[in-house]
Amino acid sequence: MIVWKNDHIPEAPYYANIFNYFLSDDLEGYQEMDEITLDFVYKIDGFLGYESHKSEGRGSFISYWRDKESIDEWRKDLTHQKAKFEGMKRWYKSYHSMLVKVESAHFHSI
Numbered sequence: 001m002i003v004w005k006n007d008h009i010p011e012a013p014y015y016a017n018i019f020n021y022f023l024s025d026d027l028e029g030y031q032e033m034d035e036i037t038l039d040f041v042y043k044i045d046g047f048l049g050y051e052s053h054k055s056e057g058r059g060s061f062i063s064y065w066r067d068k069e070s071i072d073e074w075r076k077d078l079t080h081q082k083a084k085f086e087g088m089k090r091w092y093k094s095y096h097s098m099l100v101k102v103e104s105a106h107f108h109s110i
Contacts, residue, residue, distance in 0.1 A: 002064070004049035005042060012104045014048060015065040021087075021095035023057045030091050033083045040079055046070020064102075071099065 046066035
């Protein structure tokens with residue numbers, strides 16, 4: 001399920017950054033950096049929320065954003081850049097990232 005910032009479901013359009021990955025065997029510092037970056041991203045005004053799934057070394061992290069300017073602010077953040085560098089260097093066997101525009105969205109829960 002999506003964890004919306006401030007429990008607020010935004011109206012489309014907005015953006016989703018989809019990050020899919022396979023973890024490596026060297027995960028030293030990974031969990032700590034994951035917590036640091038997740039805590040920090042909430043401080044960015046245009047961050048809307050996220051969802052995350054992991055199973056057997058494979059994972060997906062989808063972050064939701066109001067606009068491209070907010071995404072660019074996150075991309076330029078030094079902590080995020082450090083996390084990306086460590087990810088490429090040792091935490092991920094492989095990954096891919098896609099930025100998509102969400103034109104419409106529908107939600108249902110019981």
